Amino acid sequence: MEDEKEACGLIGVVGHKHAAEYAVSGLFALQHRGEEACGVTAASSDKMKSYQGLGHVSRVFHKMNFAPFKGMHMALGHTRYSITGESENLSNIQPFLVKHKKKQFAVAHNGNIVNSLELKQKLENLGAIFQTTSDSEILVHLIVKSQAKTFKQKIIDAAKKIHGSFNFLILTTEKLYAIRDAHGFRPLCYGEFKKKDGSLTRIVCSETCALDLLDAKYMGQVDPGCLLSLDRNGHMTSDKVLETKKPQAKCIFEMIYFARPDSLVFGESVYAFRKKLGRLLAEQAPVDADIVLPVPDSGNYAALGFSAATGIPLELAITRNHYARRSFIQPSQKHRRSTIKVKLNPIKNVISKKRIVLIDDSIVRGNTLFEKIKILREHGVAEVHLRIAAPPVKHPCFYGIDFPSGNELLANKKTLKQIEKFLNVDSLAFISVENLMSCSERNSGFCNACFTGKYPVKIKHSLNKKTLA
Ligand code: SF4
Structure with a gap:
């Protein structure tokens, strides 16, 4: 994310x-x-x-x-x-x-x-x-x-x-x-x-x-x-x-990403939900690989589920710098590094020459994920198989989550194959909407409009200026 x-x-x-x-x-x-x-x-x-x-x-x-x-x-x-x-x-x-x-x-x-x-x-x-x-x-x-x-x-x-x-x-x-x-x-x-x-x-x-x-x-x-x-x-x-x-329209993205994993949200364990996402993702899109690698912290729990389901070992080999904030000040033009590089650093000897299953929670614009994969390639990984614990985000949210307009969303503009090529990965799979919804104990009463475009409340004239296009 x-x-x-x-x-x-x-x-x-x-x-x-x-x-x-x-x-x-x-x-x-x-x-x-x-x-x-x-x-x-x-x-x-x-x-x-x-x-x-x-x-x-x-x-x-x-x-x-x-x-x-x-x-x-x-x-x-x-x-x-x-x-x-x-x-x-x-x-x-x-x-x-x-x-x-x-x-x-x-x-x-x-x-x-x-x-x-x-x-x-x-x-x-x-x-x-x-x-x-x-x-x-x-x-x-x-x-x-x-x-x-x-x-x-x-x-x-x-x-x-x-x-x-x-x-x-x-x-x-x-x-x-x-x-x-x-x-x-x-x-x-x-x-x-x-x-x-x-x-x-x-x-x-x-x-x-x-x-x-x-x-x-x-x-x-x-x-x-x-x-x-x-x-x-x-x-x-x-x-x-x-x-x-x-019908109720509880935001499914609270369960995928926004809420804390130690919370019960809508009466359900966020941790258990995310782990199940990983398990179902493994069943839906299996792959032969050496390690499961989560993008921290948002991919951690789905990666745990993916690893448990496949037996492929989980490696926490991307270190996150918790002190790097969005307001990070670049030291000088000469020493400029990408913000992603400041936030995340892979452990080279763990990932080098390995076939990795990279797990992230979702793709919105895709720019930061592009950077992350580029860094992994620079560290000598053999193959990158990207597995996303959410369906493609194709539509903006008008109910309180700050996604961009439709035309800025990667999955709105590109096909699966085009995204695979853009991100430079060996394979790519998103969890299906059906599998996502089945991660809930109740499996009903959720909003999933950012994936399906089926908005539960009609969009009128909001002070929020984003557009559907
Ligand atoms: S559109 Fe997506 S992010 Fe917005 S409330 Fe619905 S599920 Fe949540």
Whole structure:
């Protein structure tokens, strides 16, 4: 995978006097879902307070003074990657904390609103003044425009107008609300732990790895179309508020690549799913080879499954430099190296003269994979048999994953044979859509539109400007 990005991580904590500290700790586990910015907002019965900044969780919060947040029993945290809106714009950092008619509330969003342009234009025509360029702000305006009597009903009114993928966490001085779209595109789960006095702290978050970090017990998924309401004492109610007759459309790419392998996502083990992908890939496209070599880290678990199924030994012979980030600064023109070479270094004596089965999770543009294979060739491999643990990505995503437009996707432009030639590999196989779907214990209710072009929610006019072509 080539640095395609997830569309944000969410966490909400209630029922603890250090709720903000717990939320920030949880954000460390959700860093992979958004690396551009992060923030936390906490609430007591009479006030709300935020802290946020650009960059990684460790950078933003390392100097944070938690003292003013102590005693605020509810908190909301967010890691951001921008699908819509400029990434460097400070006003786009979430949670958004707003005040309207003496009532304060904060909003954090994961997903992408497919009718955002239409909604924004309507709201602006009614006099709304947008403070950010993010589609997430639309919920704020829809909430304040609602004529419903209660705040909870205003949230429901607003959510009914929004199409596409969304998980929203909304914090007030009384409650934390969590609402998941009717298709359930993005994962949202909840858990709890008991304090010494027997009272409960409850957590709502994108992935279970955040629950693990906080020593909380996983209690289940927030069902699609459901609204959870939690108070500062940890009491929770759940209401089905959005129409869910339409099929669910959980993002299959969460299972292939985006979620952490130690998470349960949509109630399933990501680790087991990826290992099974490798096993089925081996059955579908076997090959005679000396070693199985994963592209780290995204190919690791499928490679494990491929190796176990074939008996071909697994070698972790590409070393990943975890300190090389996208912002890597080239030392000088004279010493310029490709960014790939800085990030990944093969162990020559393990791969030289070997026939390798190279496993990666997916191909999007194909440029970085081209570079990786070139480096392997320079290290003297005898043969490269590329096996991809996803079907060809032929269509863009409009539901919260930052794939490029259709005409930039390698599999949209080239046939299998042409891709094989372009990447300079001896053989190439992608897992079939059928095998991919059968890796799920449930095998239904998934979105796979980036492979099949069958979009579960009609694409309207989104602030996300990518095109299908
Ligand atoms: S189009 Fe692909 S990446 Fe987007 S939600 Fe569907 S499966 Fe996920």
